[in-house]
Amino acid sequence: MLEIDKLCYTSKLRYVNAGEKCFFSLASVILCIVSRSVPAALLLLIASTYLTVRKGGISIKRWLRYMTLPLTFLLLGTGAILVNISRTPLDAFALPVGSLYLTGSRAGVLQAAQLILTALSSVSALFFLSFNTPMTDILGVLKACRLPRLLIELMMLTYRFIFLLLENASAMLLSQDARLGNRDLRTAFRSRGMLASMLFIRAMRQAGSLYDAMEARCYDGQIRVLEEQHPPRRREILSIAVFEAVLLLLALLPFAAGAAGAGAWL
Incomplete structure (x- = not known):
């Protein structure tokens, strides 16, 4: 049996309604990817970590070990956005290499950080689903x-x-x-x-x-398989609805700020 499969069957959230967990993970991932909002990504990352470690009973060491692999991949993948080879130094950093510079701009640093947070929070939400749902x-x-x-x-x-x-x-x-x-x-x-x-x-x-x-x-x-029935609970549904509403508000803040700025300029 795979280790992830073992975690599913030993998780404290094993008998929570699977539809609730699927909706929480997929809706949160969609909101984060569409909005690219840093506050929304941070909130989802913290919530997924809390639910998996605190509520699911998975050790923080194991959770960090699983999160290290996508983080390493993201750091290597965003290097192309962060680092440029140029004859003129940019405003964030510049390392001279002969007549050229390994340099980056502040806009590139912000874009790389936004991409890393968005991808990492989405992966954490999918890990939450994978670690707690058979x-x-x-x-x-x-x-x-x-x-x-x-x-x-x-x-x-x-x-x-x-x-x-x-x-x-x-x-x-x-x-x-x-x-x-x-x-x-x-x-x-x-x-x-x-x-x-x-x-x-x-x-x-x-x-x-x-x-x-x-x-x-x-x-x-x-193929017919016997399924266990775990009815949804009103408290859990309400908690998910409140969380998704807050996540939606954080996701809409950049668009609202952009619209306000455009209106002021006009």
């Missing part, structure tokens, strides 16, 4: 939203095969290490190629076996 509950929400049945069943089967492929890959890697299949670079490349080909063959065999098993159990084109 995949079966998410699929139940998608089914309630009237998504195509074929799409939901494909997602369910894909999710199931992730564990099967990881288990097979782990067993094959252990077998290769026991036979010194990674003793040098050349042998390691050859072993990885063999692992990929055998993993593909085993995946096809397991897919065929799964279909045969489903046919033997009177499969009629629809």
